[in-house]
Amino acid sequence: MRNQPLPEMLRTVPMFAALGAELLKQLAAMAEVSEVAAGAELCRQGALPEYLHILLAGQITLSGTAPDGAAAVVDILSPPGHFVLAAVLTQLPYLMTAQALTAVQLLRLDAAALRGLLAREPALALSMLQNQALDCRAMVRQVRDLKLRxxxxxxxxxxxxxxxxxxxxxxxxxxxxxxxxxxxxxxxxxxxxxxxxxxxxxxxxxxxxxxxxxxxxxxxxxxxAPDELADSMRETASGEAAQMVSRSGSSAA
Structure with a gap:
C-alpha cells in the first residue's frame, strides 16, 4: 500500500470510499503517509489536534489519564480505524493519548486544511458526519455494555x-x-x-x-447475548451514508 498513489490509498478508507475523484485529489494534497515504530506516541491528551490520523496497518492504543496519574486503556484500534475525528472537527484538545502498540502505517491529513475543505464540500461533510455518528454510537454501546453486561x-x-x-x-x-x-x-x-x-x-x-x-x-x-441488531443497523447506516455521499457528489457536479 505504501507505493499506491495517495488518491487510491484514500479510496481504500471507508470514510472516503464514496467520494469523487476530484475530491480525493484535494484530500491527497493535504495528506501524507507516516510509518511509526512500536511504542511511539502519536498524539497526547490535552494537545490540540494537528492531523486526522487514519490507521492503515498495525494497532494503536487510546488511553486516558486522570488528574492523579491513573491511566486506563479506552480502546485498541486496528485498520481502517481513525482518531480522533471529534477533536479535529471541533478544534478542541484530545481527550485521549494514542500510542503505537505495534509498528504502524498512518495517513495524516492536515486538520486545518481538512476543516476548510469540509466547509466547501457537502459530500465530504456528509461522510464525516456519518463517521462521527458511528463513532458516537460505538461509544454509547460500550458505555451501555459496561452498565448492563x-x-x-x-x-x-x-x-x-x-x-x-x-x-x-x-x-x-x-x-x-x-x-x-x-x-x-x-x-x-x-x-x-x-x-x-x-x-x-x-x-x-x-x-x-x-x-x-x-x-x-x-x-x-x-x-x-451479543447485540446483533446494533451490528446490522451499523452496516445499514454505512450503506445509506455511501449512497447519500454519492448523491451529494452528483448534485454538486
Whole structure:
C-alpha cells in the first residue's frame, strides 16, 4: 500500500470510499503517509489536534489519564480505524493519548486544511458526519455494555466478534493483543478478566496464553447475548451514508 498513489490509498478508507475523484485529489494534497515504530506516541491528551490520523496497518492504543496519574486503556484500534475525528472537527484538545502498540502505517491529513475543505464540500461533510455518528454510537454501546453486561458477558461478546464464519459452531484463534490490554479494552482489571475466562469455561471457552478455542459457539452466544441488531443497523447506516455521499457528489457536479 505504501507505493499506491495517495488518491487510491484514500479510496481504500471507508470514510472516503464514496467520494469523487476530484475530491480525493484535494484530500491527497493535504495528506501524507507516516510509518511509526512500536511504542511511539502519536498524539497526547490535552494537545490540540494537528492531523486526522487514519490507521492503515498495525494497532494503536487510546488511553486516558486522570488528574492523579491513573491511566486506563479506552480502546485498541486496528485498520481502517481513525482518531480522533471529534477533536479535529471541533478544534478542541484530545481527550485521549494514542500510542503505537505495534509498528504502524498512518495517513495524516492536515486538520486545518481538512476543516476548510469540509466547509466547501457537502459530500465530504456528509461522510464525516456519518463517521462521527458511528463513532458516537460505538461509544454509547460500550458505555451501555459496561452498565448492563457482566465482565464475562462482555468478554464473551468480544470473543464472538473474532469469529469470521457466522455459521460456525466452533472456532480457534489468537487474541490480537495481550490479556492485560484486553482487560482495559473491556473496562475491567486483569484479575477480573481471569475470573471472566473462568466463567466462560462453563460455556465451552478454552484458552492457553493468547490462543482461544470456542467449542460451543451457540452456547456462548446464548450466555453473552451479543447485540446483533446494533451490528446490522451499523452496516445499514454505512450503506445509506455511501449512497447519500454519492448523491451529494452528483448534485454538486
Amino acid at each position: 457482566s465482565a464475562a458477558q462482555r468478554l464473551g461478546c468480544y470473543l464472538l466478534a473474532q469469529v469470521t464464519d457466522p455459521l460456525a459452531h466452533s472456532a480457534e484463534f489468537r487474541l490480537p493483543f495481550e490479556k492485560g490490554l484486553l482487560a482495559g479494552r473491556l473496562g475491567c482489571r486483569q484479575e477480573n478478566l481471569s475470573r471472566a475466562f473462568a466463567v466462560l469455561r462453563t460455556v465451552g471457552v478454552e484458552t492457553s496464553g493468547t490462543r482461544v478455542w470456542l467449542h460451543d459457539i451457540p452456547r456462548l452466544q446464548n450466555y453473552a
